[in-house]
Amino acid sequence: MRRPRKSSLPPWLKKNLPRKSRSMAVFRLLERLNLHTVCEEAKCPNMPECYGRGTATFMILGNICTRDCRFCAVPGGRPVPVDKDEPRHVAEAVVALGLRHAVVTSVTRDDLPDGGSAHFARTIAEIRARSNAAIEVLVPDFRGSEEDIKRVVAARPDVFNHNVETAPRLYATVRPQADYQRSLEVLRCAKESHPEIATKSGLMAGLGETREEALDVLRDLRAAGCDFLTIGQYLRPSNAHLPIHRFVKPEEFDRLAGDARAMGFAGVASAPFVRSSYKAGEMARKAKMIGPQDIANRSAAPEGRG
Numbered sequence: 001m002r003r004p005r006k007s008s009l010p011p012w013l014k015k016n017l018p019r020k021s022r023s024m025a026v027f028r029l030l031e032r033l034n035l036h037t038v039c040e041e042a043k044c045p046n047m048p049e050c051y052g053r054g055t056a057t058f059m060i061l062g063n064i065c066t067r068d069c070r071f072c073a074v075p076g077g078r079p080v081p082v083d084k085d086e087p088r089h090v091a092e093a094v095v096a097l098g099l100r101h102a103v104v105t106s107v108t109r110d111d112l113p114d115g116g117s118a119h120f121a122r123t124i125a126e127i128r129a130r131s132n133a134a135i136e137v138l139v140p141d142f143r144g145s146e147e148d149i150k151r152v153v154a155a156r157p158d159v160f161n162h163n164v165e166t167a168p169r170l171y172a173t174v175r176p177q178a179d180y181q182r183s184l185e186v187l188r189c190a191k192e193s194h195p196e197i198a199t200k201s202g203l204m205a206g207l208g209e210t211r212e213e214a215l216d217v218l219r220d221l222r223a224a225g226c227d228f229l230t231i232g233q234y235l236r237p238s239n240a241h242l243p244i245h246r247f248v249k250p251e252e253f254d255r256l257a258g259d260a261r262a263m264g265f266a267g268v269a270s271a272p273f274v275r276s277s278y279k280a281g282e283m284a285r286k287a288k289m290i291g292p293q294d295i296a297n298r299s300a301a302p303e304g305r306g
Helices: 023-032 047-052 086-097 117-130 146-154 168-174 180-193 211-223 250-263 280-286 292-297
Strands: 058-060 101-106 134-138 159-161 198-205 228-233 267-270
Touching: 023 047, 023 086, 058 086, 058 117, 086 101, 086 117, 101 117, 101 280, 117 134, 117 146, 134 280, 146 180, 168 180, 180 198, 180 211, 198 211, 198 250, 211 228, 211 250, 228 250, 250 267, 267 280
Parallel strands: 058 101, 101 134, 134 159, 159 198, 198 228, 228 267
Antiparallel strands: none
């Protein structure tokens, strides 16, 4: 008789599944509306918890990325045609799930002239037309196009998120088709275009970065006007992806959170299971960077998490 295989994960990276679950209802809704979520496509470890609570992070512009980042489970290749009904379907899902904070991300679409920025803007507009939910977008770098960045920001999301992911020294290995300075400029451009919109970024720990490199990234983000920050443990989606360099202990995440707050970040989430949209609405409300009239309208509905 075979003995059960022991987990290689440290104890702080083990989660219990929720006892009561709305997962099937979420799966059926997404299937009916032909929608993708980054929770599922990127194999997020928080998916059972989030789906179980009736929340999800929507991924627009299909589920095939034109880039091939070595940490990400979203497949690369030839992307599918853009679904013109997708913005409306996302809005319908926001309403059906009763979200008070909707998070919308996408694959990178370097094949599109505008990088998909107009599709983001339409999605924001469709949600606004149907719901009082706060809207957070997690965007690609649009190849650094200020026009595309400003098109999304002009649609007035409540939070504009773009992840730097890791330290610049590791970019060639982790995300070879991206550029660290370009990602900082995406955030800077968004903040300078509409200073009242909260900007946000995130990075993964455990890819080989040093503590000083992580602190340098935080300083660079603050210099670019970034308001919110997420830091979480990198977990390898498959054997084809980058190996985990090390497991970062919870107390190290706490220390980084303290450093970030001391630098002036308005909202910080730093812990092993934190991901880009982790407790996104809670972070924004606590930081008081969403208008009080909006908060009053978004009373007791669940918030999107990922």
